[in-house]
Amino acid sequence: MRKDDGIGLWLGSRLRLKFKQKVRVYLLHQLVPEIVEELKEADHIIFIDASSSNEEWSLRRLSLGEEEFQPPLNCDFHTFYPEELAYLLKRLYGKKPEIWILSVKGENFSFGAGLSLNARRLAKEAENLLEGLIRVKLKDA
Amino acid sequence: MEQRIEVFPVTRVEGHGKITIHLNESGKVEKTFFHVTQIRGFEKFCEGRVFWEMPVMTQRACGICPVSHHLASAKATDKILGVEIPPTAKKLRELMHMGQLVQSHSLHFFHLASPDLLLGMDADPKIRNIVGVIEKHPDLAVRGVKLRKYGQEVIKTLSGKRIHPRFAIPGGVNKGLSIEERDMLLRDIDWVIDSLRDTVKLIKNLAENWGERFRRFASFPSFYMGLVDENGNLDLYHGKIRLCDHRGRIIDEFSEDNYLEKIGEWVEPWSYMKFPFYKELGYPEGSYRVGPLARLNCCDDISTPLAKEELTAFRQMIGDKVAEGSLFYHYARMIEALHAAERLKELLEDPDITGTELRAVSREFKPEGIGVLEAPRGTLIHHYKVNENGEIVKANLIVATVHNNHAMNKAVELIAKEYIKGPEIKEGFLNMLEVAIRCYDPCLSCATHALGKMPLQVIIYDAEGNKVNELVRNH
Numbered sequence: 001m002r003k004d005d006g007i008g009l010w011l012g013s014r015l016r017l018k019f020k021q022k023v024r025v026y027l028l029h030q031l032v033p034e035i036v037e038e039l040k041e042a043d044h045i046i047f048i049d050a051s052s053s054n055e056e057w058s059l060r061r062l063s064l065g066e067e068e069f070q071p072p073l074n075c076d077f078h079t080f081y082p083e084e085l086a087y088l089l090k091r092l093y094g095k096k097p098e099i100w101i102l103s104v105k106g107e108n109f110s111f112g113a114g115l116s117l118n119a120r121r122l123a124k125e126a127e128n129l130l131e132g133l134i135r136v137k138l139k140d141a
Numbered sequence: 142m143e144q145r146i147e148v149f150p151v152t153r154v155e156g157h158g159k160i161t162i163h164l165n166e167s168g169k170v171e172k173t174f175f176h177v178t179q180i181r182g183f184e185k186f187c188e189g190r191v192f193w194e195m196p197v198m199t200q201r202a203c204g205i206c207p208v209s210h211h212l213a214s215a216k217a218t219d220k221i222l223g224v225e226i227p228p229t230a231k232k233l234r235e236l237m238h239m240g241q242l243v244q245s246h247s248l249h250f251f252h253l254a255s256p257d258l259l260l261g262m263d264a265d266p267k268i269r270n271i272v273g274v275i276e277k278h279p280d281l282a283v284r285g286v287k288l289r290k291y292g293q294e295v296i297k298t299l300s301g302k303r304i305h306p307r308f309a310i311p312g313g314v315n316k317g318l319s320i321e322e323r324d325m326l327l328r329d330i331d332w333v334i335d336s337l338r339d340t341v342k343l344i345k346n347l348a349e350n351w352g353e354r355f356r357r358f359a360s361f362p363s364f365y366m367g368l369v370d371e372n373g374n375l376d377l378y379h380g381k382i383r384l385c386d387h388r389g390r391i392i393d394e395f396s397e398d399n400y401l402e403k404i405g406e407w408v409e410p411w412s413y414m415k416f417p418f419y420k421e422l423g424y425p426e427g428s429y430r431v432g433p434l435a436r437l438n439c440c441d442d443i444s445t446p447l448a449k450e451e452l453t454a455f456r457q458m459i460g461d462k463v464a465e466g467s468l469f470y471h472y473a474r475m476i477e478a479l480h481a482a483e484r485l486k487e488l489l490e491d492p493d494i495t496g497t498e499l500r501a502v503s504r505e506f507k508p509e510g511i512g513v514l515e516a517p518r519g520t521l522i523h524h525y526k527v528n529e530n531g532e533i534v535k536a537n538l539i540v541a542t543v544h545n546n547h548a549m550n551k552a553v554e555l556i557a558k559e560y561i562k563g564p565e566i567k568e569g570f571l572n573m574l575e576v577a578i579r580c581y582d583p584c585l586s587c588a589t590h591a592l593g594k595m596p597l598q599v600i601i602y603d604a605e606g607n608k609v610n611e612l613v614r615n616h
Contacts, residue, residue, distance in 0.1 A: 091275050
């Protein structure tokens, strides 16, 4: 509905087709706390979303060091972050999966379907990188 | 010298609110206001759209209770079509509604209310939050996550989406339930029922242990409104609207089609949220409460066995049919969640639920339709008028939080009067204000919109409007 806001959906759908049974893909309207019930089984998690920052795309690993972790839980459920899910996984299930966050810059978030040309280009670049990362993780597993 | 205190925004509610407290010259509370500070305009931008779009469009008012709007809207559009929907469609809609009740009530109890109840209303706000609960009671936090997941799973199974479903349509629903899907939902239902029963016992123990403090917190007499079935039992999906007084006496019962004759909406210049009232008594005398406690206060009984048992225990504990303390909302909410889970099981075990007749068809439409149901937070009314092309010419939505507007204002007034006596404000005042409002689980998103984090700010002004003090709390 919001054009480039669908970058995560676009990438997730393509990864689902490429990796079929090997990778479980969840396409969500928003992050919700109960998704931890699904994520608790995972060793590696990649969150993908559109970004409005100036950086074209970024892939960063979420650090879950005991000493540096400050639970950032929100007061409401309208906004929920990967860090919060990581906290829930750790505290509720004792799980510390390897977590990556991929952000891809969108330029058009107005009403409409489909990605802008630039967003599609960036998403494809990010897709190549992600594919490489997933293949390495699958090989290691 | 008159002083004014502002509390803005109010935390751990869905949406934005602000509280101002006006003190008189001796520093005593003169008047209080719970403001809703943003306008939505949903009713206005429904105008000109065709009525069959309403179930999808109006649910966008909220990300927490979209199902309630979706279904109330669909019920109103059924009326425009002038049809009775097939039994399977009706049961499938109710199934979705019960899933919504389980997830929403669980969300509220475990995420929003439990920090106050489990860690104490006086606990430091730095730890009196969901993180504090997770650290101290991880088992309960897991239970909350699983219950919410189950409720969301019911919604997703029926509509393909956890949030903002596309399922109910004018005249019925657009998808049936397969036997495999039914069996999948049945698999965990006994765990859901057991968990909710344990949660009812947990809050019952809390209420007993807190004793008078629980009973008297933000307690005041009022009228109560809720749906009941033909036998007077609690009904969350359909039924007649019942209004009771503070002793549980039935004041009125009426069909949703007559709500405009019975319910008026008062407007105050200081809030975008209106103040509904029972017309025969006028405003504010005819103000009433809705939601879990109001529904239990109104109904004669509950049809499902375990919730019925808990309602009996609840009434024995309060020694009356009607509880007036605002904290009892939390207790009532969990009894309702238990009822919703039992009802889910009943519906899933009903052979009709996997039926294939899903929609009633009509080739003409009536000029208006009204749909009502009990949303998690209270009675929800959708009313549309259409022209000959089926385009909406007028939409009126009275959402649960709006019905409770007067009650929340009253609760704020009571807390303020208890904690502000003279120029000094007693420790814990802000906590109590938040706790009082949170009892009503207000979804200001439905009347406004929610986004972002909510620090707490208190500003004190003197009679000339000069800021004399400011307190800020960042959660």
